Amino acid sequence: MHHNKAVEIKNLHYKYPDGTSALNGVDVVIEHGETVALLGPNGAGKSTFILHLNGILRGNGEVKILGLPINGRTLKEIRRRVGLVFQDPDDQLFCPNVFEDVAFGPINMGLSKEEIVTKVNKALASVEMEGFEKRPAHHLSFGQKKRVAIASVLSMEPDMLVLDEPTSNLDPRGKGKIIEILGSLPVTKVVITHNLDEATKLCKRAIVMDEGKIVADDAIEKILSNESMLKNHGLF
Amino acid sequence: MKHFFIDKYSEVKSPIRNLDARAKIITFFSLILLCVTTPPKALLAFGGYYLILAIMLVISKVPLSFILKRVVIAIPFILMVAAFIPFIGADVGGSYNLWGITLYQRGLLILFNVTVKALFGVAALTLLVSTTPFDELMEGLKKLGVPKVFITIASFMYRYIFVVVDETMRMKRARDSRNFEGRWIWQASAVGHMVATLFLRSYERGERVYSAMLSRGYDGEVKSLSEHPITRKDIIFTLFIISTAVLLNLSYALIKLFIGG
Numbered sequence A: 001m002h003h004n005k006a007v008e009i010k011n012l013h014y015k016y017p018d019g020t021s022a023l024n025g026v027d028v029v030i031e032h033g034e035t036v037a038l039l040g041p042n043g044a045g046k047s048t049f050i051l052h053l054n055g056i057l058r059g060n061g062e063v064k065i066l067g068l069p070i071n072g073r074t075l076k077e078i079r080r081r082v083g084l085v086f087q088d089p090d091d092q093l094f095c096p097n098v099f100e101d102v103a104f105g106p107i108n109m110g111l112s113k114e115e116i117v118t119k120v121n122k123a124l125a126s127v128e129m130e131g132f133e134k135r136p137a138h139h140l141s142f143g144q145k146k147r148v149a150i151a152s153v154l155s156m157e158p159d160m161l162v163l164d165e166p167t168s169n170l171d172p173r174g175k176g177k178i179i180e181i182l183g184s185l186p187v188t189k190v191v192i193t194h195n196l197d198e199a200t201k202l203c204k205r206a207i208v209m210d211e212g213k214i215v216a217d218d219a220i221e222k223i224l225s226n227e228s229m230l231k232n233h234g235l236f
Numbered sequence B: 001m002k003h004f005f006i007d008k009y010s011e012v013k014s015p016i017r018n019l020d021a022r023a024k025i026i027t028f029f030s031l032i033l034l035c036v037t038t039p040p041k042a043l044l045a046f047g048g049y050y051l052i053l054a055i056m057l058v059i060s061k062v063p064l065s066f067i068l069k070r071v072v073i074a075i076p077f078i079l080m081v082a083a084f085i086p087f088i089g090a091d092v093g094g095s096y097n098l099w100g101i102t103l104y105q106r107g108l109l110i111l112f113n114v115t116v117k118a119l120f121g122v123a124a125l126t127l128l129v130s131t132t133p134f135d136e137l138m139e140g141l142k143k144l145g146v147p148k149v150f151i152t153i154a155s156f157m158y159r160y161i162f163v164v165v166d167e168t169m170r171m172k173r174a175r176d177s178r179n180f181e182g183r184w185i186w187q188a189s190a191v192g193h194m195v196a197t198l199f200l201r202s203y204e205r206g207e208r209v210y211s212a213m214l215s216r217g218y219d220g221e222v223k224s225l226s227e228h229p230i231t232r233k234d235i236i237f238t239l240f241i242i243s244t245a246v247l248l249n250l251s252y253a254l255i256k257l258f259i260g261g
């Protein structure tokens, strides 16, 4: 059905304004429907990389998302179809209450009121946060915030989900819950994580980054069995 | 971390809580305005305003102690501004002599007025805020024509003030656990450094929040859905309270008119 890839990136370079070069030639192809773990030590460039997947950052190189080259005309559609969940839910949830945070995307898509309400309800149901609509974010626990943050992009019904450390700082039960929720979503997923167990549960493929480059890209069992590589890049 | 939320009781169900935010904003602001413009000697009227507030407080189920705590905070400010007034000479009215200090009647009346009116304002606003969730309050102000920029700024401020307070507390803790005592002037640089770090972190957070907004299709305008129709009970409540307050405001003049004071 799909002729094109979910992600097609060639020779991507990115330098922050202060001169730090965070990406030094990244090549990735991700097929539709894949769930990919993005591993790597702190400062490897993982967060910088995923900010290129919906055009928040625009580095040098060829970036095609869902078949569309990123440019001014495609940006809006790409942002609607790629749901990016930030690491800190306090960055993701900026509205006065849960409903408005989850409705923020659909409202900007210009949907009708009925459609918006339907999408918000559906998104909150899939992260099991129904009934919290009127709560302000600062009255939620950390785990609840993480779930609402996921709902805030699910409400746009994205074709691809990109999550920056979705389980970091959560207790084991909270982690389990997030993994269960992510496992139940039938879309293309890119998940940054430091937890190799979770990566195995969720993904068939893993990409390892270090110093702004991809150093390994393979089936997750193969990646995990390559202990010397994992040690070299501080993952083991 | 646990915070003290100004809208702590705003989720407590009550008839006042259920009123439209616009109705409450108009009512409370009118009450304050009418109270402030009441003639100084209309003691009965002041009693009336406080009675109205007390009745609303009972209906709203907000604990009296919660309101009192907020009101107490205002007292030092009032005293700072007005405490000296009774000691300043005035040609009109009498005076009292208290252990050699002269207190002027007129000054005392002014002090009494400033205190009563200021405390009423604080109490009324506290009751408004503790019976209206912040998002509804903002929504109400927006519908009453307050420019969107102010609403957006206030909303972000309220959303992130707790995050920033948390960050500050964490930094303070980290500093204190390294035996910082803050007693010596040369340690001031550490405080300066903390403040700088806080600014930097807030700036960085701002950038990330903005990215998160862009990611969900933000194009320069915060749009919102909610539309609450004004209902009959909102109108009845507003008119009832305001008309009572207007009567109180005029009571002094009316009484004088009838009994020809």
Ligand SMILES: Nc1ncnc2c1ncn2[C@@H]1O[C@H](COP(=O)(O)OP(=O)(O)O)[C@@H](O)[C@H]1O
Residues within 6 Å of the ligand: A016, A017, A018, A020, A021, A022, A040, A041, A042, A043, A044, A045, A046, A047, A048, A049
């Ligand atoms: N806003 C920024 N400005 C300058 N340098 C940054 C910024 N964000 C990240 N970096 C730098 O870019 C590199 C990659 O960072 P990042 O993508 O956050 O790594 P990761 O998510 O893998 O931990 C690091 O050296 C980091 O210090």
Ligand SMILES: [Mg+2]
Residues within 6 Å of the ligand: A046, A047, A048, A164
């Ligand atoms: Mg990161």
